[in-house]
Amino acid sequence: MNKVLRVVAFLFVSAFLILAATSMRDFGVPNDATMDQYFIDNTQAEVGANNVVTAVVFDYRGFDTLGEATVLFTAVIAVLTLFRKRKEDEMFEGEVR
Amino acid sequence: MNDRGMSVIVRTVTRFVYGLIIVFGFYVIMHGHLTPGGGFQGGAIVASAFALLLVSFGAAGIKGKLNKKLLQSLEEIGALAFLGLAFAGLGTAFFYNLLAHGGGFFGAAVPAGPNPGILNAGGLVPLMNWAVGLKVMTGIASIVIVMLIGARKEETE
Amino acid sequence: MSIGSFSFDVTASGQFPYIIAAILVAFGLYALLFKRNLIKMVIGITLIETGVNLFLVMVGYRSGGAAPIYTYANPGQGMVLPTPQALTLTSIVIGLATTALLLSFAIFVHRHYGTLDVRKIKELRG
Numbered sequence: 392m393n394k395v396l397r398v399v400a401f402l403f404v405s406a407f408l409i410l411a412a413t414s415m416r417d418f419g420v421p422n423d424a425t426m427d428q429y430f431i432d433n434t435q436a437e438v439g440a441n442n443v444v445t446a447v448v449f450d451y452r453g454f455d456t457l458g459e460a461t462v463l464f465t466a467v468i469a470v471l472t473l474f475r476k477r478k479e480d481e482m483f484e485g486e487v488r
Numbered sequence: 489m490n491d492r493g494m495s496v497i498v499r500t501v502t503r504f505v506y507g508l509i510i511v512f513g514f515y516v517i518m519h520g521h522l523t524p525g526g527g528f529q530g531g532a533i534v535a536s537a538f539a540l541l542l543v544s545f546g547a548a549g550i551k552g553k554l555n556k557k558l559l560q561s562l563e564e565i566g567a568l569a570f571l572g573l574a575f576a577g578l579g580t581a582f583f584y585n586l587l588a589h590g591g592g593f594f595g596a597a598v599p600a601g602p603n604p605g606i607l608n609a610g611g612l613v614p615l616m617n618w619a620v621g622l623k624v625m626t627g628i629a630s631i632v633i634v635m636l637i638g639a640r641k642e643e644t645e
Numbered sequence: 646m647s648i649g650s651f652s653f654d655v656t657a658s659g660q661f662p663y664i665i666a667a668i669l670v671a672f673g674l675y676a677l678l679f680k681r682n683l684i685k686m687v688i689g690i691t692l693i694e695t696g697v698n699l700f701l702v703m704v705g706y707r708s709g710g711a712a713p714i715y716t717y718a719n720p721g722q723g724m725v726l727p728t729p730q731a732l733t734l735t736s737i738v739i740g741l742a743t744t745a746l747l748l749s750f751a752i753f754v755h756r757h758y759g760t761l762d763v764r765k766i767k768e769l770r771g
Contacts, residue, residue, distance in 0.1 A: 419708035440521035453583035466742030474638035
């Protein structure tokens with residue numbers, strides 16, 4: 392029963408995904424490019440950088456980069472915390488802290 | 489895991505190549521505002537040089553040569569520098585680009601249209617690239633070495 | 646190209662690239678549902694994230710455009726949209742953080758149970 396359920400779930404979700412992909416807009420014609428056209432036209436005048444993607448990541452949308460740096464920092468601290476050395480390793484299961 | 493790492497050929501080639509990979513990673517970080525790249529991509533390239541060292545020399549070859557406190561404090565310096573640069577232009581807005589077109593440090597004027605890049609331009613963007621690059625390279629290096637030592641120590645117990 | 650009565654155009658136009666991204670996500674879903682090794686399930690999760698990142702980059706394409714960089718650019722050629730590329734950068738870094746934590750948990754499971762088989766982890770109570 393478990394295997395039948397997994398097969399049915401897999402077929403249902405992949406059919407849903409492929410059907411959603413066929414009802415997308417045409418490839419190469421974006422819907423509304425007003426904001427991105429503003430970024431392309433005004434990057435060299437306002438930010439002074441040649442790379443529009445870096446200007447978007449660090450200047451126009453810098454707050455999202457701050458959130459991403461926080462996620463990376465949290466992941467590094469979590470991995471370092473999982474692998475720290477405990478002093479009394481043998482008695483750890485019986486103790487109540 | 490083999491304590492001596494991999495064979496002699498791999499170790500010799502690694503000794504030649506890992507310096508070049510680190511220099512290339514620094515180039516990608518530094519020219520982030522002119523060519524494709526930036527802080528995250530260059531930091532990942534330098535971290536991959538460190539992972540190459542770890543794979544070819546084994547954990548025993550790296551053990552005495554690395555200071556874990558130095559790696560952790562460099563990562564904290566990178567995170568705090570990024571936050572400090574965000575607060576630097578707080579007089580106008582939160583992430584305001586203070587040094588762009590200012591004429592001083594990283595403040596040259598950029599002509600419009602296609603041009604060969606000017607390194608001195610960009611305002612706060614190259615400084616933020618360095619802060620994020622430092623954070624990513626030391627963070628990924630810490631993760632890789634802690635997972636290797638943690639997985640290996642429990643195998644031999 | 647036509648097979649029997651079907652005929653579809655195998656070029657990068659229409660909706661064909663989006664179908665490829667959906668097939669990549671379906672491969673990752675297969676590896677997540679039907680494999681019993683923990684490391685293979687982590688590979689499936691990484692495949693799902695790769696498919697989603699590919700879809701994000703493909704949304705921002707403009708016909709006949711080049712990369713949005715002004716250094717040594719062709720004068721007179723349009724540029725693609727830069728915002729989906731910036732969001733994909735964030736998504737890749739978050740995928741890295743998730744994969745690092747998943748693999749750390751896999752190391753812990755192997756240390757405690759001695760095996761990486763998902764069915765045996767459910768049966769034994771260590």
